[in-house]
Amino acid sequence: MSEIEKMLSDPMVLRELVMDHYQYPHNHKLTRSDLYRSVHMASESCIDDITVESRIENGVIEDIQFEGEACTISTSSTSIMTDLLIGKTVEEAKEIIRNYFDMVDGKEYDPELLQEALVMRNVHKQANRIKCATIGWNAMKQMIEESEASHE
């Protein structure tokens, strides 16, 4: 049994994982530096209000930070996203993001790419929470697109 399969088969481990990312979110300090792109996600739903920053250099995601007032699902899914994408190339990140959205939409996806983000695989059970599970991911997707557009 792989590490991921073990994780997914144990609800206690999953619960601890989400709780940990919610109570002690990773990469949770905005730099407000000019070296970073920044997206404020507040308009989509009036309830979650988060800002995500990223520094993309030479096709590599060097850093991601976020802050905001948000629910468990938004906070933990964004925290997991930062862990997963920091250090990846833009191309790798795009592939991971695409797979994540496919998972959330209930489509086919590659579990190996998603690692801890697999914890959100049942989020569609509450359709109104899909927005929460994708808010940080959408912010990152948007910044990658902006970054690519600026290099064209």
Place this chain on the structure above:
Amino acid sequence: MIDVEKIRQDFPMFSSHPSLVYFDNGATTFKPRCVIDAVTEFYVSGTSNVHRGDYPIAIEADRHYDESRKTIAKFLNCEPKEVVFTAGATASMNQIAYGFAHNFLKAGDVILTTEAEHASNLLPWYRLEHEYGIKVEYIPVDRQGVCHIEDVEKAIHPSVKAIAIAHVTNVLGSVQPVKEIAELAHKHGIYVVVDGAQSVPHRPTDVKDLDVDFLAFSSHKMCGPGGVGILYGKYELLQQMDPMMLGGGMNARFQSCGDMQLKNAPEKFEAGTPNIEGVIGVGAAAGYLMSIGMEEIHAYEKELRRYFADKMKQLDNIEFYNPDNETGPVTFNGKGVFAQDGAGYLATKDIAVRSGNHCAKILHEVIGTDQTIRASLYFYNTKEEVDRFVEAAKEISVENAISFLF
């Protein structure tokens, strides 16, 4: 006291969802069979436009439309010509604000309101601030969201020309002393605009007794169809007010040079083909509410809320923001639990509530929190539903809120 079990049989939503506890009545309400029938009858056998038809079905549509206006007039204790049908409370408020900017106020004049208002009783006034130099000032409210008459008196000064306030606020259900405010305001020549969206469905509303100048509310929050609202205005004020929308049905004649002569109120405010089936439906809804009795509805909801509040007060895991208000929603959070997580947990127990800032984005300065869960009752809710709700509320925690993921 009303027979709630009998009343529930009037609402098909209960048989469609036998296990659902619906406590989101501040957002919208279920419709009784008589309202559904009135709307479908228009589609099945009564479809035609209003405004001077020459054939029997059209004449009948006109008659039903006018009957509805009379029913609403009776419901509010006013004249039918003082009842304007709009697209909703929001449309009513925007028309009122437009009229104030064009006909009643000038740059430098002040509108008083409170920080507990819904967006639809603030943003239209903010626009007057930006576009016409009319100022918005706030009457303070206490931690339960109540505005006291002494504070209204203190807030009044010579530039104040209007007070715009909800009779019952939508987040905390605070009841504002609208009658006293109107009496005080009128001594100073100040107009009074009341947002009745959360009051008219739940308590008797006598506009003559309250002596307010304008009142706005929505059909769908009082068992009626969506997309219909009411704008009540004192007739002489409606006559002085310009309509926000121009078009068919509201003009008497016009010429190619641009001259136009408008009809009198209320028709001049109802440009275009109105939501005829909706208007017929809200007439049926008002008739239904009157057949139960607004006094009875109010008394029942007060008792139910007291029962609910007493139980919620005992829960250690719950932060309860408005325990002492006698009507309106029960507004709370699970301690340390984000509002949407709490509401999501209740949803897993088949309980419908609303989380968020409830369109009252500046209220947090008063109650110290942005996001709350709002459980709002109506006269068809029961103590058994409250019991089920309280049992579920006991279990609200961050751990339980994420359970659906696993």
